[in-house]
Amino acid sequence: MVAKTTFRIENWPQTIPEFNRLVEATQDELVHFASYRLGNRQDAEDVVQDIYVEAFRDREKRRDITDVRPYLFRMTGNRCTDFLRVRSRRPKEEAMDAAGSDNLFDSLAEAQRIARLRSLLDRIPAREAEVIRLRAWSELTFAEVAIAVKSSVPTVKSRFHYGVEKLRKLLR
């Protein structure tokens, strides 16, 4: 699991040095999250790079946001969803190439395991799957997950619970 950042981001960064520090502190966990979401690191880095640039471009209007880390996960999750939507419209062969174009996985068996993992989460409601990803892939606390998905802690716990139960049935 990617180490959680210990960098406490008090407010939305406003200067280039602050952004440099933000990127340094959060790049690995965002790339990790997006890589498993998209199936390859190259696309993940493109997405995460766009997130940081957007974060910089809109820094003034986000100045008062204090929960920067979960907010970045929200942006990353949304951007990944958009990316997958676009990819799904491409010809099937091309989309498959894109999904497997990076050497993320050490062996065929591992690649299959990841494909199964992603496939499993695709078969439960999207909102439940996203909560599970944020919790299980990135170790966000439920409070952070709630911020990331713009919901309440009880709601995300409930989604997590029902999502796991559905996965359990699928795995039987």
Next chain:
Amino acid sequence: MTCRNAREGFIDISNEELSQEVSEVSRHLQTCAECRLQYDAWQEVIKSVTPPHSITASNHFRERVMKRIIEEDSREGARSQSYWGRTKWLTAIFAAAILLFLVPTLRIGIKSPAVTLFAQSADAISKVQSVHITGRIRTLPGDNFELIGENYDFVPIEIWREYTNPPRWRVEKPGRVVVMDGKSATMYMSTTNTATSGGPYAGFVEWLRPMLDPQSILQNELDDKSVLSAHLTELNGVTTAVIRRKAQGDFTNNWLQNKSIQESDHTCIYRFDSTSKRLEGLQVNITLRDRAVNIAEFTDFRYNESLTPALFSLQLPENVITSVAPEDMKLAAVTLSGPKDAAAYFFDSLAQERWDDLLAVMPFDRIDDGFKKHGAGLQVISLGKPFQSGLYAGYFVPYQVRLRNGYIKTHNLAVRNDNAAHRWVWDGGF
């Protein structure tokens, strides 16, 4: 705890925020085999959707991201740049083939090519014997070296620096020259025929001082907490450092806002020769009403030029008026308890042509005849509440006076007492 409660609590077991309730779930699992089975199955599900290993960003990912951010920053800057900003300097930035890097990295504790450039630049300058810099600033001839104004014409300025031990230098613009001969600095103002002396670090040249030490110019810039952004680019053998800084000082009263470079939001664009690492150019733009105004530029840097010794000695006129240290000034006839008292004493002395009394607040050995003629017999119409502004350590006292020729003058008199003797002295504004 019931089995139902325990199963509802599974969700929190893996959460780092362990609570009393979670501990109870744990204890329940140790005693209830049925729930333990359920819990293991639950964990197995989570494990099945948890990635087997970590994926980290590639080696140069952060550098790529910061390059994009810096480009974005440059575009933002360009949107507010004047015609000058769209010419070769910023073209070089946009088209930069190699973005060396970054930011005031020293403050955030990481290495970068900027650090390398400082070291190389300092090393390169350590091998030169002299530098002669020519430039121009939008300012008033004869006024202090710090004053700037968007509507002022460009005034030429020259700097000579000799890398001897001790160093010697000279800074000159029309109406004002400062020479440091290795021991002390002397400033001569030809418009008032006055001279002031001080130690080698007397603040006569204000913000221009870094230009006297081009080997550490970027280091000084990046150590400055007012820096908003800084980045280096390299193109066609020229390394460009663009440093944006916010205005410094307290502008509760904005009198000094945009009257000096330090007290303006501004961008310094330094050009270094990529091979020799020597500074080759500097342009300073201040930001006014969301547009950039070119306020100063130094375009000619001549290294190892033979400098005549006469440059570093100043021949003052015989009748020059010299400065007097505050502790050596004569005492005022009354106690001056604050800036307004000092201003009142200054104007009363002028009004009544008490020139000796005037020397109790003007730190000179005598009063210039032109100054006497200008102020003699004036009438004070009003004195306002003193205020401070920007970085200035003294006070400004708003005033309105009627001069003998009938002209009504409205301005702010500068007075200060931040000297060792805490004497109130006139510092300009008349």
